[in-house]
Amino acid sequence: MSAETEKSARTEQDARTSPVGPTEPGRPPPGSAGGPLGNLWVLFRKELNVGLRSVSLYLLVGVPLLVSLVMRAILSGEGAKPPKVAIVGQDKPALVKIVKRFVEAGRPPMRLVDVKDEREGRAHLAKGKLQGLLVLSNDFDAKMAAGGQPAATLYFDETGGSSAFTLRTVVRELLRIQARQKEPARLKVRGIRGITPWQAMLPAWVVMVLLSAITLMPSSIATERQAKTLQAVLVTPIRLWEFVLGKGLYGVAIGTVGGIVVLAANGSLQGNLPLVLVCLVLGAQAATLIGLVIGLVVESQQGASGVATALYIPLLWGAFFSDLSGAVGAASRATPSYYVAQGLNRALYSGGTFAGEWQGLAVLGGLCAVLLVLALWALRRAEERV
Amino acid sequence: MTTRYNGGVSSSEPIIRAEGLARRYGSGDKAVQALRGIDLTVRPGEVFGFLGPNGAGKTTSIRMLTGQLSPTSGSAQVAGCDVVRDRRELHRRIGVVFDTPNLYDQLSGQQNLEFFADLYRADRGRVAPLLERVGLADASERKFKTYSRGMKQRLILARALLPEPQVLFLDEPTSGLDPASAKSVRALIEDVRGQGTTVFLTTHLMELADHVCDRLAILHEGRVVAEDSPRALKRTGADPQLVVRRSGATEPEVLALSADGTPGRVSELLRGGDVVEVATQEPTLEDVFLGLTGTTLR
Numbered sequence: 233m234s235a236e237t238e239k240s241a242r243t244e245q246d247a248r249t250s251p252v253g254p255t256e257p258g259r260p261p262p263g264s265a266g267g268p269l270g271n272l273w274v275l276f277r278k279e280l281n282v283g284l285r286s287v288s289l290y291l292l293v294g295v296p297l298l299v300s301l302v303m304r305a306i307l308s309g310e311g312a313k314p315p316k317v318a319i320v321g322q323d324k325p326a327l328v329k330i331v332k333r334f335v336e337a338g339r340p341p342m343r344l345v346d347v348k349d350e351r352e353g354r355a356h357l358a359k360g361k362l363q364g365l366l367v368l369s370n371d372f373d374a375k376m377a378a379g380g381q382p383a384a385t386l387y388f389d390e391t392g393g394s395s396a397f398t399l400r401t402v403v404r405e406l407l408r409i410q411a412r413q414k415e416p417a418r419l420k421v422r423g424i425r426g427i428t429p430w431q432a433m434l435p436a437w438v439v440m441v442l443l444s445a446i447t448l449m450p451s452s453i454a455t456e457r458q459a460k461t462l463q464a465v466l467v468t469p470i471r472l473w474e475f476v477l478g479k480g481l482y483g484v485a486i487g488t489v490g491g492i493v494v495l496a497a498n499g500s501l502q503g504n505l506p507l508v509l510v511c512l513v514l515g516a517q518a519a520t521l522i523g524l525v526i527g528l529v530v531e532s533q534q535g536a537s538g539v540a541t542a543l544y545i546p547l548l549w550g551a552f553f554s555d556l557s558g559a560v561g562a563a564s565r566a567t568p569s570y571y572v573a574q575g576l577n578r579a580l581y582s583g584g585t586f587a588g589e590w591q592g593l594a595v596l597g598g599l600c601a602v603l604l605v606l607a608l609w610a611l612r613r614a615e616e617r618v
Numbered sequence: 619m620t621t622r623y624n625g626g627v628s629s630s631e632p633i634i635r636a637e638g639l640a641r642r643y644g645s646g647d648k649a650v651q652a653l654r655g656i657d658l659t660v661r662p663g664e665v666f667g668f669l670g671p672n673g674a675g676k677t678t679s680i681r682m683l684t685g686q687l688s689p690t691s692g693s694a695q696v697a698g699c700d701v702v703r704d705r706r707e708l709h710r711r712i713g714v715v716f717d718t719p720n721l722y723d724q725l726s727g728q729q730n731l732e733f734f735a736d737l738y739r740a741d742r743g744r745v746a747p748l749l750e751r752v753g754l755a756d757a758s759e760r761k762f763k764t765y766s767r768g769m770k771q772r773l774i775l776a777r778a779l780l781p782e783p784q785v786l787f788l789d790e791p792t793s794g795l796d797p798a799s800a801k802s803v804r805a806l807i808e809d810v811r812g813q814g815t816t817v818f819l820t821t822h823l824m825e826l827a828d829h830v831c832d833r834l835a836i837l838h839e840g841r842v843v844a845e846d847s848p849r850a851l852k853r854t855g856a857d858p859q860l861v862v863r864r865s866g867a868t869e870p871e872v873l874a875l876s877a878d879g880t881p882g883r884v885s886e887l888l889r890g891g892d893v894v895e896v897a898t899q900e901p902t903l904e905d906v907f908l909g910l911t912g913t914t915l916r
Binding site for chain 1: 684685686706709710712714718720721722723724725729733734736737738777
């Protein structure tokens, strides 16, 4: 037996007697390619395994959830206040004067507020700033005087319970008085699902959960760098992009599921649910990509967490301060969280549709594309450092 | 005839070959030349050691040979793969033990190994026997962070064995371990060698290098200054020594046997009449290193 054959036979014997056993016949040799999807699933499962054992995840998701529930408890009595009503009509018909007179006399129990036009009134109604909006046609007085049936539309917050009922009754009565006839003017009554103040705030708490990926991602990457587990993964057949994508999937999943949990816990999984889901996924995706870019560019854990916190706060403005005027309002409206909060608001409460929300969705999609390019650049940079 | 996957590498060829491997960190005035062009050949089944003090370039070498770091110049092939071009295939054929316990603290020993088995596409059925082999079967359900340093090191070794590697790289495998743990890790390395796996290790511990390595390269300031078996290095790299012990002296006097002044000094000591013992002493790798570089390994 030649030395070569002897060595080969010895190797075979070693393999047979190895405590971990030889390669099974018919099974691919260890390390054979398993496909990127298989690798991603393995990495994603590990992220879940590690992430679900981390306190920071529960803090980042739990705090907004808790705050939303507390706010709901505190603000749930808000609906009992007299409803705010606006009347719009180009030629200031006589009906407005009558309504004002009634309100000034303390009856009916409602407050009159001014709005510019029907569009603004409906927007306020959708945000819960108004409970009723009466839109009178331009020829209202003229038709009424001629004994006709002028058109009027009452938009009201149908979640307002007794106040909505009062509003409808009062407006009908006023129209009846105005027309001096038994049947009121041709009044169309259209209910719009309105929102209470705590519901108006809910998208902001959801955005807080979505933005958690901005701090989770950099901290996760920095921890793996510091503990050198990243090094350990990168000496397996896994590539850096797969590793980063696995983390990204985890960030999107945590944000989306966290957002759904907050909505469900507040009993607000309603409205256009596919649109709600798209808003959640796009928001989580944008936040995750921002987090990944920070994690890939800034190497130290302290530095990454500093940059993430510095970005997290202004990005949150979009969900809270977009109604403000001036620089803060403008800056808030330039954040992705503004578009997510707006999209959620409409999808949940005011019958928002994909067609109606295309602009906001396009902005979010575009932003995600830009962030993806940035993340790929950061990834390439990180790979070059190896 | 073989049942082991060897990626088509013939056992007669070197399993590790490096030519002019160099690495510079930074640029301009602040550039540091960590490795200055090393040539290296390791045969299959060999235990090859890189011996050198901290900062000699050992970790840089191992990082380049395992495809973690690109060389500034030169080339290397490990297990039939170019370390720059064929990284993915290389990583299917090697196992790496790092100098730090780099597994996931939040996961148990078993979960950690299962995760890496999945990354290597290795059979998860290998995990339990490997845990048994490294003596961690009873602690397999415990979280990694609760392990002692020695247990962590054994688990890392088990991870590196998951892909049934052709070459096992170990970076300072017993660094920071207590003597008992270091002994068990050493036994595991010898066990791996017994299976026919090529082992490449870096260490600054001469005892480890002396006991487990078939061949050694001594690295100093980024250059290989000597390469041979530990025995040959000791035989040729440093003089045998003469140890003269005198009554009342706390430390013996150690003299290089071939030094010019030694015979005169020995006569002088013997004339003093208080010599209780004269013996020859084999040089250690530390002496070899001192003789070659003028500095110690510490």
